[in-house]
Amino acid sequence: MFRSVSFSAERDVADPAHCPQVVRHVDELWRHIRALRRCSVTTRTPYGERHTRTLRLQNHALRPGEALWFLVDSAGDVGPDVAANPEVDLSFVEQDGSRVCITGQARLIGHVQRHEGAAPAAANDQPLALLEVAIEHVRYLDAADAHHLDPSAKGFQRELKFG
DSSP, X not given: OOXXXXXXXXXXXXXXXXXXHHHHHHHHHHHHHTTTOEEEEEEEOTTSOEEEEEEEBOOSOXXXXXXXXXXXXXXXXXXXXXXHOOEEEEEEEOTTSOEEEEEEEEEEEEEOOOOXXXXXXXXXXXXXXXXXXXXXXXXXXXXXXXXXXXXXXXXXXXXXXXX
């Protein structure tokens, strides 16, 4: 059985009490992903091919209307991929094998400056940029059915829509 929620991010950020179920769903999502930190991020190249890499989540909290943030190599392939097609897929895998799958719209935000007092950059350090992912859709897949990876399978228990 699927469970879906749609909401207007602008309205709910201005007045989270207006839509308490959205706050509850975002809290549930954060409980699942906050300890995992690493996820697979899939983008499409300018030629339409899928490209997956592992990135580390940078958020310290998550509230309705907020995006997920990742540090990426600003000279790498994420920028051209996101420019060609901003739709991305994120997949977090919990220790029991359950999955949290998120789709969203991404954008690359400039270069990240090292803060004062940070360790000096090594000669081979790449300049960094922030990848912002606005959450549009969340699916939870229970571990018992994770081997199916089929949206019509019983394993997809809960589904949320954001945006």
